[in-house]
Amino acid sequence: MSFLAVFDVDGTLVDSQHHIGAAMDHAHDAAGLERLPHARVLEIVGLSLPEAFAHLHPNLDESSRAALVAGYKDAFSAVRTRMGEAGAPLYPGVAEGLERLGAMPDLLIGAATGKSRRGLDSVFDTHDLRRHFVTAQCADDHPSKPHPGMLLAALAETGSEADRAAMIGDTEFDIAMGRAAGMATIGVTWGYHGADRLQAAGADHLAEDFAGLEALILELAQ
Numbered sequence: 001m002s003f004l005a006v007f008d009v010d011g012t013l014v015d016s017q018h019h020i021g022a023a024m025d026h027a028h029d030a031a032g033l034e035r036l037p038h039a040r041v042l043e044i045v046g047l048s049l050p051e052a053f054a055h056l057h058p059n060l061d062e063s064s065r066a067a068l069v070a071g072y073k074d075a076f077s078a079v080r081t082r083m084g085e086a087g088a089p090l091y092p093g094v095a096e097g098l099e100r101l102g103a104m105p106d107l108l109i110g111a112a113t114g115k116s117r118r119g120l121d122s123v124f125d126t127h128d129l130r131r132h133f134v135t136a137q138c139a140d141d142h143p144s145k146p147h148p149g150m151l152l153a154a155l156a157e158t159g160s161e162a163d164r165a166a167m168i169g170d171t172e173f174d175i176a177m178g179r180a181a182g183m184a185t186i187g188v189t190w191g192y193h194g195a196d197r198l199q200a201a202g203a204d205h206l207a208e209d210f211a212g213l214e215a216l217i218l219e220l221a222q
Helices: 017-031 040-043 049-056 062-087 093-101 117-127 149-158 174-178 192-199 210-221
Strands: 004-007 107-111 136-137 166-167 184-188 203-209
Touching: 004 149, 004 210, 017 062, 040 117, 049 062, 062 093, 062 117, 093 107, 093 210, 107 149, 136 149, 136 174, 149 174, 166 174, 174 184, 174 192, 184 192, 184 210, 192 203, 203 210
Parallel strands: 004 107, 004 166, 107 136, 166 184, 184 203
Antiparallel strands: none
């Protein structure tokens, strides 16, 4: 039976912090709000935008948070165009690692991301990754992480079972989502939340680089 490895995108496959930070700054400027520290912004990467702004600004009313969401969306495409690939590069080993994993029989690769479909398509096309993924779930179609909806859809779409699948990500939201879906969880320590938070969230395994991640996936798939 095939094994399904589902990857988060921001902070796991691509280092998109500069794109995200610039779009956040624009959204706050447009709303007349003080810009947030970069570290604070990175804490909510992975959540859908409405949920992210609810975390960042719990005391703002819904219409004000909706304005921030709109401002972020307006800015992100322009930021991505201005910065180009250099603003959101693949992490070391990702391109080569996905090539190897994608060539393995009985191993399926999926994505589950807080990005919009447009944002996910841009990452796939910019880095020529689309061909590796048999399922790609995004924030446009599902509740925000850590709700397991994206993973349940990925399992259904691929005909996989939760006990033959793993969620791979860099944030506690990824780990909580994987656990809620009944999947194994692998936290990667090169992203935005760090090993301590991933362990506290209940990650089954930690990977310090993509080579180590590959080894964990193959071990789980056996």
